[in-house]
Amino acid sequence: MRALTVDHSVPSRLRFTEVPDPVPAAHEVLVEVAAASVNPGEVQGLLPHAPDGAVPGWEAAGVVRRAAADGSGPPVGTRVATVGPGGAWAGLRAVPAALAGVVPDGADLVAAATLPVAAGSALRALRDLGPLLGRRVLVTGATGAVGRFAVQLGAMAGADVVASVRRPGREGELARLGAREVLTGGPPFATAPVHGVVETVGGEQLAAAFALLAADGTLVSVGRASGADTVLGPAVLTGDAGAHGRSIRTFYLADGRPGLDADLGWLAARLADGRLEAAVDRTAPFAEAPALLAGPLPPGKLVLTPQG
Structure with missing residues (x-):
């Protein structure tokens, strides 16, 4: 698959390249990423310290392509919003089923990608x-x-x-x-x-x-x-x-409290019924991210997509 990986030899610390597909653990779902959000904490706080080759990205929305082997979480074909410590800026993401909330058909996946964090x-x-x-x-x-x-x-x-x-x-x-x-x-x-x-x-x-x-x-x-x-x-x-x-x-979102998947699903449902509004100021393909993030983080909310 194609993914953004950490490369400290370039100004943005990012390179768009080919990497092996992730192999999900028994409690994880494999998600085909449709959109991944960019957060200031990722660019300013984590990228400088992440190891070369790591795939960054906390939050992404997409479609489940492989269900969790242990039977937990949503089935294949389900639209989900996901959160985790990394792996979102890629074509495929393996993420714990407990961190994947169902996104109703009425919610835009680009907007849903901004919900988890x-x-x-x-x-x-x-x-x-x-x-x-x-x-x-x-x-x-x-x-x-x-x-x-x-x-x-x-x-x-x-x-x-x-x-x-x-x-x-x-x-x-x-x-x-x-x-x-x-x-x-x-x-x-x-x-x-x-x-x-x-x-x-x-x-x-x-x-x-x-x-x-x-x-x-x-x-x-x-x-x-x-x-x-x-x-x-x-x-x-x-x-x-x-x-x-x-x-x-x-406060710490990843504090281990249960029910984050249900919370993300509830938020996505409010997005779908129009009671919650997400702000997306710009979308760009993964391939453009190294140039976009080489300098100061662009103002507003940036969402990356595999195809633009």
């Missing part, structure tokens, strides 16, 4: 906040991949979503996706207390968001897009004036 993280982070119906939830970095899904899913769950973005100009889009309030310009935030926070930026945004939590509220730290340190001053950490019991919760 971002929408899966948003869904599970929101669950970590507890019941959401009628509660105020702050989403920082709301126009980012995770944040955009968190706004939609939070509103779907009945929360009054407060969306925070650094730059103005996206207020209308966020309101359409379900945000009741949109904050621009970053901290300090001028808003009432919130019961929970899905925090994707880190640095001063995390500190300011934590200071907004009401008693017993939870902040889930999903990302650190700013790359900055977070400093929590003494005043922010006091528990008086109704600020007791607040917590910061770390």
Whole structure:
């Protein structure tokens, strides 16, 4: 099969080449990839350290061509969205059946390829906040991949979503996706207390968001897009004036919690029925990826396809 492999001798650290087909283990399905998403963490965080010859890529959507030998997971011919530590940027992918969610016929596979990491993280982070119906939830970095899904899913769950973005100009889009309030310009935030926070930026945004939590509220730290340190001053950490019991919760999608296949299937069904919207800014064939990723990651969401 043809695949993108790590090659540290070229500027992009990627080469499009012929490699052996993957051989699935008994608990894995073999998926013919129709589309694979590109995430900043893969390009900036993993590629520099991956060994030569490795096939990168966390998430991909496609069609099952070989079912799991142990009888688990979807049968041959099923459309699926998959997630894993690598192997997505290829014509075929072997992935555990427990990490493959069924994609209904009404959902576009290119859009479905963007669901596992971002929408899966948003869904599970929101669950970590507890019941959401009628509660105020702050989403920082709301126009980012995770944040955009968190706004939609939070509103779907009945929360009054407060969306925070650094730059103005996206207020209308966020309101359409379900945000009741949109904050621009970053901290300090001028808003009432919130019961929970899905925090994707880190640095001063995390500190300011934590200071907004009401008693017993939870902040889930999903990302650190700013790359900055977070400093929590003494005043922010006091528990008086109704600020007791607040917590910061770390997050990792691949933490071993069961049911990720069901979560991906549920998200894909919401994509199919139009209740969830995925943003795809550009598609490109695998063959063009080395040139596209040789410099800074292009803005917006990039999805790679075998044929373009």
